[in-house]
Structures are given as structure tokens and as C-alpha cells.
Amino acid sequence: MKGGIIAAGWGERLGRKIPKALTPVAGRPLIDFALEGFKAAGIREITCIVNESARAVPDYVRARHPDLAMDWIIQTTPSSMHSFWIVLERLSQSAPGPFLMTTVDSVCPPDTYRLFAESARLFPEADVVLGLTNFIDDEKPLRVAMRGEEDTGILPPRIADNPEAFEIVAMTSHGFDSEFVTSGFYGVRPSILEAKAAARAQGFSALRQYLGHLLKFGARFYGVPLPPVIDVDRPQDVAAAQKLLGRV
Secondary structure: OOOOEEEEOOOOOOOOOOOOOHHHHHHHHEHHHHHHHHHHOOOOOEEEEOOOOOHHHHHHHHHHHOOOEEEEEEEOOOOOHHHHHHHHHHHOOOOOEEEEEEOOOEOHHHHHHHHHHHHHHOOOOEEEEEEEOOOOOOOOOEEEEEHHHHHOOOOOOOOOHHHHHHHEEEEEOOOOOOOOEEEEEEEEEHHHHHHHHHHHOOOOOHHHHHHHHHHOOOEEEEHHHHOEEEOOOOOOHHHHHHHHHHHO
């Protein structure tokens, strides 16, 4: 399996005039946690997108992680959705997929990546597998509902017991409550790029809009419940991530 990282953002909301990927958490740049996670999952070939003002990121990674085969895309994009498309297109040029992709600001222990990669393999029919967390501390969390056993919404203790119970049947940032929200982990097949033209025609500007469109029009989505994952968007998220990592 190959990996992809969306790291095209800047750290303005975190109060820093540096690339978001280099924002320090527990004394280390955010991108370190993603790369260490991929290593834990056995992934050494990684495509990463950064914006044109973030050339310091590839320089840092080359010095800090020489054991990884990094493929850099240096391009400023209008949204995370566009960055997602570009990385997935690049990955699909060299392998059939599926691929493990993540956002650089999703902080968790490395073993969480391994758990996600192993669990995603239990859904051979999936177009998209989403990593989920019940740690909800986001301004606009993307909530997810799964089918459950016999369509009850009640999940078995393990995915292997009944993978179909983990099929995602609804996903929205408003309109219902749920135990799980998305965590920035994606297991994806290149076939989902076929909906790009429809997304552009509807003027989508956010990745969650694109994912919602895919689900609505028949793509097979499954969820993998994960331990806490912190989405580092605000200064208080840095403190929460450091607390989480301190418990590991």
C-alpha cells in the first residue's frame, strides 16, 4: 500500500506564520507524526502535497526521514478537496490502490495508522474507508452513522465479526447526532475520481461535500472506529494533542 498526505495548509489559525506541516506539537512538527504513523503501518512510499510557500517542508523531511521514498507535489490549491484529488491522481499513476491518505493535522500515536491500515483490508468492496473517532472536539465535526448488526446501528465488538455492520449509511455536519465523527484517515480507490466533473459542476469547495456526494450516489463507504485522534486547527488543539501523546 502507498500513502498520501494532504499538507497544503498554512498555520494562520494556530497563530504561526509557518507551513502547518511544520507547526510544533510536543516539540516536533506535525508532519513527523504522520510519517511515523505511515512507517508503523508498513508504508514507505508516500506522496505529499504542500503549497508553493512551504518548500521548507520537503527540506525538513529529506533530512529527518531519509528512509522514506517521498514524492512531493508543490502546488497551491483552492481547497482540501482539490489537494485530495491531486494526491490521489498522482498515486493512481503508479499503482491500482487502494491507498491510505491522511491530513497532516490529524495527530495520534503511530499504532493508530497500523490499526487503520489493517482494518481497512477487511472491506474489499469499499470505495472509501473512513477512520472514525469518538473524541469530538471540533467546531464542525462530520458525523457518521453506520448500519450496525441487522440494521440496528449497534456495532459488534470487532470489525472481523461482521464487516458489513460497519457500512456507513449517513454522513453530515448537521441534522443528526452520532457517536463517531471522521478523523482525517481515508482508505480510497482511484475510481472515486470519476465524480470530479459532477463535483465541479455543483461548485463544491470542501472535501466533505465531495465525500457526501459520493455516498449519496452509490459509493460504498465503511468506517473504522479508532482511538482518539486530534484535529489540530486551533491553539487549544495543540494542548489537547500534547496531552494525548503524553499518555502514550
